[in-house]
Amino acid sequence: xxxxxxxxxxxxxxxxxxLTALMVLAIAVGIGACMTTLTVMHLLSGDPLPGxxxxxxxxxxxxxxxxxxxxxxxxxMLDYHSATDLWSARRADRQALVVDSRxxxxxxxxxxxxxxxxxxxxxxxxxxxxxxxxxxxxxWSADDDARHARVAVISADLxxxxxxxxxxVGRTLRLRESDVRIVGVLKPWRPSPLFYAVAGGRFSxxxxxxxxxxxxxVMTPFFTGLEINDGNFQQFNCWGIPSTPGxxxxxxxxxxxxxxxxxxxxxxxxxxxxLADYAAQQKALGRFTVAGNTRLRSLMQxxxxxxxxxxxxxxxxxxxFAFLAICxxxxxxxxxxxxxxxxxxxxxxxxxxxxxxxIFAQCLMEAGMVGLLGGIGGWLLTLAGLWLVRRQxxxxxxxxxxxxxxxLATFALAVAVSVLAGLLPAVRASRIAPGLQLxxx
Amino acid sequence: MQIxxxxxxxxxxxxxxxxxxxxIALACAVLCNACFLIAGRLANMHIVSxxxxxxxxxxxVTGYDDAQGPDVNxxxxxxxxxxxxxxxxxxxxxxxxxxxxxxxxxxxDQAGQxxxxxxxxxxxxxxxxxxxxxxxxxxxxPQAADxxxxxxxxxxxxxxxxxxxxxxxxxxxxxxxxxxxxxxxxHFRVIxxxxxxxxxxxxxxxVASAEWAxxxxxxxxxxxxxTYLLRADPRELPRILRDAPAAVAKAAPDVVYDxxxxxxxxxxxxxxxxxxxxxxxxxxxxIVALLLVTALGIVGLAxxxxxxRRKQIGIRRAIGATRxxxxxxxxxxxxxxxxxxxxxxxxxxFALNLVLMKFYELPRLPLYYLPVGALALWVLGQLAVxxxxxxxxxxxxxxxxxxx
Numbered sequence: 001x002x003x004x005x006x007x008x009x010x011x012x013x014x015x016x017x018x019l020t021a022l023m024v025l026a027i028a029v030g031i032g033a034c035m036t037t038l039t040v041m042h043l044l045s046g047d048p049l050p051g052x053x054x055x056x057x058x059x060x061x062x063x064x065x066x067x068x069x070x071x072x073x074x075x076x077m078l079d080y081h082s083a084t085d086l087w088s089a090r091r092a093d094r095q096a097l098v099v100d101s102r103x104x105x106x107x108x109x110x111x112x113x114x115x116x117x118x119x120x121x122x123x124x125x126x127x128x129x130x131x132x133x134x135x136x137x138x139x140w141s142a143d144d145d146a147r148h149a150r151v152a153v154i155s156a157d158l159x160x161x162x163x164x165x166x167x168x169v170g171r172t173l174r175l176r177e178s179d180v181r182i183v184g185v186l187k188p189w190r191p192s193p194l195f196y197a198v199a200g201g202r203f204s205x206x207x208x209x210x211x212x213x214x215x216x217x218v219m220t221p222f223f224t225g226l227e228i229n230d231g232n233f234q235q236f237n238c239w240g241i242p243s244t245p246g247x248x249x250x251x252x253x254x255x256x257x258x259x260x261x262x263x264x265x266x267x268x269x270x271x272x273x274x275l276a277d278y279a280a281q282q283k284a285l286g287r288f289t290v291a292g293n294t295r296l297r298s299l300m301q302x303x304x305x306x307x308x309x310x311x312x313x314x315x316x317x318x319x320x321f322a323f324l325a326i327c328x329x330x331x332x333x334x335x336x337x338x339x340x341x342x343x344x345x346x347x348x349x350x351x352x353x354x355x356x357x358x359i360f361a362q363c364l365m366e367a368g369m370v371g372l373l374g375g376i377g378g379w380l381l382t383l384a385g386l387w388l389v390r391r392q393x394x395x396x397x398x399x400x401x402x403x404x405x406x407x408l409a410t411f412a413l414a415v416a417v418s419v420l421a422g423l424l425p426a427v428r429a430s431r432i433a434p435g436l437q438l439x440x441x
Numbered sequence: 442m443q444i445x446x447x448x449x450x451x452x453x454x455x456x457x458x459x460x461x462x463x464x465i466a467l468a469c470a471v472l473c474n475a476c477f478l479i480a481g482r483l484a485n486m487h488i489v490s491x492x493x494x495x496x497x498x499x500x501x502v503t504g505y506d507d508a509q510g511p512d513v514n515x516x517x518x519x520x521x522x523x524x525x526x527x528x529x530x531x532x533x534x535x536x537x538x539x540x541x542x543x544x545x546x547x548x549x550d551q552a553g554q555x556x557x558x559x560x561x562x563x564x565x566x567x568x569x570x571x572x573x574x575x576x577x578x579x580x581x582x583p584q585a586a587d588x589x590x591x592x593x594x595x596x597x598x599x600x601x602x603x604x605x606x607x608x609x610x611x612x613x614x615x616x617x618x619x620x621x622x623x624x625x626x627x628h629f630r631v632i633x634x635x636x637x638x639x640x641x642x643x644x645x646x647x648v649a650s651a652e653w654a655x656x657x658x659x660x661x662x663x664x665x666x667x668t669y670l671l672r673a674d675p676r677e678l679p680r681i682l683r684d685a686p687a688a689v690a691k692a693a694p695d696v697v698y699d700x701x702x703x704x705x706x707x708x709x710x711x712x713x714x715x716x717x718x719x720x721x722x723x724x725x726x727x728i729v730a731l732l733l734v735t736a737l738g739i740v741g742l743a744x745x746x747x748x749x750r751r752k753q754i755g756i757r758r759a760i761g762a763t764r765x766x767x768x769x770x771x772x773x774x775x776x777x778x779x780x781x782x783x784x785x786x787x788x789x790x791f792a793l794n795l796v797l798m799k800f801y802e803l804p805r806l807p808l809y810y811l812p813v814g815a816l817a818l819w820v821l822g823q824l825a826v827x828x829x830x831x832x833x834x835x836x837x838x839x840x841x842x843x844x845x
Contacts, residue, residue, distance in 0.1 A: 019744075022737050029730055066553075104504035104697055116503050116697050205645055206801070209716075231507065241625045245594060245664070246507070311801060312720055315478075319727055322471045322793075326731060329464040330738035336457055337745035393715045428456065 009366035027374025030327030032381025048191040062293035076199040083256040092260035094125035120216035121225025137169035137184035153184040201306025212396035331421040339429035347437025367422025375414030462782035469786025491637030493574030495675040501702030510666035520692025526677040531569040532661035538709035561640035580633030583658035591664040604638035606652035743829035755840030771830035779822035
């Protein structure tokens with residue numbers, strides 16, 4: 001039966017090639033636009049740590065003494081005092097302080113000019129907590145953190161640029177004026193977004209494409225980094241002017257992030273209590289003016305709160321769907337014309353015993369075929385669309401490729417749209433009264 | 442032309458008519474709003490910088506300690522001045538469309554109670570305002586004595602030049618000259634006003650605050666170094682920028698030349714608005730595709746109707762209708778359907794605009810977009826229906842005498 005309907009559909013489509021081409025084109029263009037934007041959305045709104053993200057949390061307290069009421073959101077980052085207090089309390093399964101900065105980097109035994117690099121300063125738990133993949137060597141130990149050891153982990157990119165991709169563990173890098181020993185080289189690692197660095201999204205006016213940048217070139221133990229690059233740290237915000245710009249350890253500024261891993265709901269509640277207790281204690285000591293303003297958001301909640309998907313991308317997605325809707329209406333109209341044009345034929349078939357359901361199914365099959373053809377066109381247009389996206393100057397541009405899920409989604413969406421478009425015309429066609437049509441013949 | 446018979450005929454095809462009308466309505470809604478979005482992006486891109494963009498370029502260097510700043514300044518400025526064709530080299534914190542620098546929240550009182558918004562403060566050494574080519578509309582430029590040495594980001598007592606937009610925001614209807622504002626311990630007194638000076642990343646904090654900027658004079662040194670404003674003949678700037686890395690490397694071998702941060706101001710502007718340009722291009726592409734699909738839909742359905750009504754057309758021709766009458770019939774029919782779609786489409790355009798206003802900080806859709814959009818769709822409809830209508834007009838009267 002299926003094969004027969006398929007044959008009927010193909011014959012019918014071949015009969016009026018121009019009309020078929022119009023429908024296929026409309027579906028293809030609509031699907032191409034939709035799938036291009038959906039692929040970008042899929043890329044930008046996905047979970048950067050699948051399977052782990054629900055255990056990762058971002059801690060916030062409010063050390064800003066100018067915030068008298070504590071009604072507004074706490075600052076997006078922590079001051080040095082709070083960050084190191086919370087970190088050294090070690091109340092979570094894992095905890096990592098994170099701060100980034102820029103510095104001059106040079107490999108003494110490589111004949112290349114010094115370059116400006118980005119440095120992530122963090123603590124040992126960062127690597128296991130975020131499942132960071134290593135190509136050579138590994139992270140540093142808690143002992144290295146405590147001793148302010150001069151060690152570093154470098155990115156695959158930097159390793160390629162400086163050492164041609166060879167195993168560079170044990171070699172030396174000069175970071176500003178200090179020499180550090182490489183203990184690990186990462187595999188290419190490109191979380192989307194660069195979740196641990198996300199902050200301040202609510203102040204960015206929807207222009208959040210930069211959250212999808214590359215990971216830092218070099219990573220050092222937290223306190224080592226603060227020593228090496230002292231004077232070059234950027235505050236997120238300050239509620240007073242720091243006495244020495246760039247040296248923020250004692251400044252009234254927020255500039256450090258704290259990520260924690262909490263294994264289950266009980267621990268999460270416990271950590272929330274711990275944050276509240278800490279804020280209350282700091283208020284009692286006179287360092288905070290408000291105690292109740294603490295937050296512990298999960299990774300995905302934090303990304304949502306920051307609205308990481310750029311508003312332009314969301315706008316493009318809406319636009320693409322509006323466009324698809326127009327293509328859909330168009331296809332409904334054309335299918336209706338196509339089916340009703342064959343009223344005579346359908347009348348004969350009904351008179352010969354075909355049931356309404358059979359006519360309905362045959363019409364839908366034809367619509368589905370149009371969808372399948374449109375899907376192929378849509379897939380090609382999606383590839384072209386993504387090629388255009390990759391040429392855009394956005395931080396995520398290099399990641400815009402069609403994966404298997406979205407490839408299959410292209411065809412699923414195309415067939416679904418065309419079958420949807422075929423429903424109404426098919427109902428109309430199946431309701432054709434055989435008698436009337438036969439009389440007209 | 443009689444409209445009533447057309448309406449009666451359309452009632453026989455309610456579904457198809459409604460489909461085409463709805464498609465037109467959706468197209469009208471999307472068309473008006475997409476055009477409005479494009480206009481907004483283009484308006485963003487045409488923000489007046491107030492500086493003499495074609496003659497200016499920025500050279501940035503990094504990779505040294507602030508303590509070495511004065512030394513680096515001296516050597517790089519000397520090195521850049523040595524390039525043939527350079528008219529002036531001055532130290533500035535940044536330029537419009539350059540990297541973000543000096544965004545601060547200010548207050549209108551010393552106690553910090555009356556918040557005045559977040560503004561950009563440009564800091565520049567002697568000669569930099571003249572090099573920028575800003576246009577003073579009130580007050581005076583800073584004098585030599587106003588360029589004070591820095592021991593932080595800004596001088597503690599700064600004599601500042603503000604943009605007209607900032608003055609109107611802080612002191613609406615008043616002359617800004619002599620007015621003061623504060624940022625923590627820093628005190629700013631206004632001595633002049635320029636007609637335009639956008640923040641370094643205009644639009645990044647919303648459209649209203651795109652020109653909330655001030656210029657503060659200071660001496661280059663530990664806290665003002667590494668970014669150099671070059672002024673030269675526009676035709677010579679590209680060559681000068683090509684020569685700059687070598688000149689800097691010769692004058693200050695230890696610093697790292699920041700290639701991404703060293704461009705002509707025109708290039709900074711072009712790159713800054715790349716995203717807006719891409720979005721405007723995309724919207725324009727969608728509009729074209731949308732009109733095309735709508736037109737094809739009309740062609741398809743009209744052709745179907747012509748074929749379906751061949752016999753009726755033949756009868757009308759046989760009893761005296763001219764080819765012109767038949768042509769007119771289909772054109773009027775299309776006009777009626779499109780008009781119906783436009784009426785619904787205008788309401789939908791407004792609804793869509795309300796949604797966009799809610800999520801994207803857009804202004805209300807100006808009313809004149811609606812008649813323009815309607816006109817575009819009427820023209821589109823007439824063009825699309827022309828070929829099928831002509832085919833209808835070509836149906837010979839003899840068709841009436843044949844049974845199928």
